Amino acid sequence: MVASSAAVDSIDPAMRGNATGPALPRSIHSALVIPVRDDLRSLDGYHSAQVDVRVRLNTNESPEPPPVAFRDALAAEISRVEWHRYPDRAAVGLRAAIAEMHGVDPEQVFAANGSNEVIQTVLLAYAGPGRTVATFEPTYQMHAQIARVTGATVVSGERAADFTLDPAEVARVVNEFQPDVVFVASPNNPTGIVEPATLVSQLLDLAPGLVVVDEAYAQFASWSALDLVSDDRALVVTRTFSKTWSMAAARLGYLVGPRWLVAELEKVVLPYHLDAVKQIAGRVALQFAGDMDARVQHVVSERDRIVAAMKELPVEVFPSGANFVLFRPWPDAYDENSGRAVWDGLIERSVLVRDCSGWPRLTGCLRVTIGTPEENSEFLAALAAVLEAESAHRSRPEPLINGARK
Numbered sequence: 001m002v003a004s005s006a007a008v009d010s011i012d013p014a015m016r017g018n019a020t021g022p023a024l025p026r027s028i029h030s031a032l033v034i035p036v037r038d039d040l041r042s043l044d045g046y047h048s049a050q051v052d053v054r055v056r057l058n059t060n061e062s063p064e065p066p067p068v069a070f071r072d073a074l075a076a077e078i079s080r081v082e083w084h085r086y087p088d089r090a091a092v093g094l095r096a097a098i099a100e101m102h103g104v105d106p107e108q109v110f111a112a113n114g115s116n117e118v119i120q121t122v123l124l125a126y127a128g129p130g131r132t133v134a135t136f137e138p139t140y141q142m143h144a145q146i147a148r149v150t151g152a153t154v155v156s157g158e159r160a161a162d163f164t165l166d167p168a169e170v171a172r173v174v175n176e177f178q179p180d181v182v183f184v185a186s187p188n189n190p191t192g193i194v195e196p197a198t199l200v201s202q203l204l205d206l207a208p209g210l211v212v213v214d215e216a217y218a219q220f221a222s223w224s225a226l227d228l229v230s231d232d233r234a235l236v237v238t239r240t241f242s243k244t245w246s247m248a249a250a251r252l253g254y255l256v257g258p259r260w261l262v263a264e265l266e267k268v269v270l271p272y273h274l275d276a277v278k279q280i281a282g283r284v285a286l287q288f289a290g291d292m293d294a295r296v297q298h299v300v301s302e303r304d305r306i307v308a309a310m311k312e313l314p315v316e317v318f319p320s321g322a323n324f325v326l327f328r329p330w331p332d333a334y335d336e337n338s339g340r341a342v343w344d345g346l347i348e349r350s351v352l353v354r355d356c357s358g359w360p361r362l363t364g365c366l367r368v369t370i371g372t373p374e375e376n377s378e379f380l381a382a383l384a385a386v387l388e389a390e391s392a393h394r395s396r397p398e399p400l401i402n403g404a405r406k
């Protein structure tokens with residue numbers, strides 16, 4: 001089964017509403033529905049297509065499951081869980097293991113259900129009504145989405161056409177809006193760009209509030225802002241187990257930040273939010289750091305192979321420090337339909353990538369996650385075939401009507 005060409009890749013159609021709210025299933029009578037908060041009415045839900053295809057390269061997961069030895073060690077520990085008891089509320093063992101890996105104090109570590117929940121907790125504590133959150137677009141959509149859900153005002157700076165961030169634009173946004181929270185993702189999703197260290201330092205010098213560096217993909221990149229974290233800086237660095245650690249199914253993420261900030265987050269988050277199995281899974285995973293490093297190296301070399309091969313095709317490939325690559329077919333002749341046409345063609349060949357072509361500032365762009373060598377080869381072959389078929393179609397002249405072209 002493959003998706004129909006009408007499948008939506010970023011916004012769930014069921015949640016796509018208008019100013020008065022989302023469309024409702026026919027069976028629900030609108031008189032029964034109570035109004036959602038005014039500021040949430042026009043909000044679209046976040047959605048990424050889950051389509052049954054042979055090659056799934058759309059959500060930046062690890063291409064490999066965790067090592068077998070991890071699963072064995074996990075099973076052994078899970079057999080000892082006291083199921084009738086609440087889990088360790090402070091997740092002491094997990095936080096100690098994360099802290100040890102990064103050479104920080106456990107009191108500087110806050111863990112939650114995916115880095116999305118880490119970000120949500122930060123924004124519940126430091127954003128909310130009357131406060132302002134800044135992002136630099138295009139970037140990870142959930143930063144602005146979660147900020148809006150907390151009731152905060154979101155302001156956006158603009159990246160340049162090559163998706164780099166001009167320090168003058170950073171200064172403009174920070175000076176003009178004095179945001180309570182500023183986000184940068186490094187490497188940035190969906191562009192793949194690694195922000196320079198000087199940019200984070202600039203933000204730390206200028207920003208009046210909290211700076212969040214989202215490092216969901218940091219292991220694939222050349223530097224990390226972790227070394228900048230200290231108790232006298234309003235900086236947090238967020239990380240996830242979903243990518244490098246091959247644990248997207250577990251939903252586990254964390255941040256490293258100042259002790260005083262972590263203490264505030266503990267007040268905001270729900271009691272016992274991290275279940276016992278997840279705490280064990282995270283702790284056990286860290287015993288396999290060597291295996292994970294080897295996988296990261298493998299992904300990086302596959303990324304280099306894919307990028308080199310794509311450069312032989314009629315596509316613009318944006319430089320990536322992550323486990324995915326953003327690209328734009330026919331960079332000199334793209335339009336609002338060209339990216340979708342390539343996405344459809346790939347789906348017909350049972351290859352799923354992320355369709356970013358309808359997102360603001362990303363007209364014509366698609367994003368491919370680095371998969372196994374076999375998946376990557378299948379993607380490259382499918383892409384070449386789609387581009388060839390579509391190029392022929394695109395260059396075919398319009399039929400003559402009464403001696404003239406339409």
Ligand SMILES: Cc1ncc(COP(=O)(O)O)c(C=O)c1O
Nearest residue numbers: 114115116140189216240242253
């Ligand atoms: C930049 C960025 N931050 C955070 C996340 C969320 O990760 P998690 O699975 O830990 O919630 C993602 C997921 O794709 C991401 O791309």
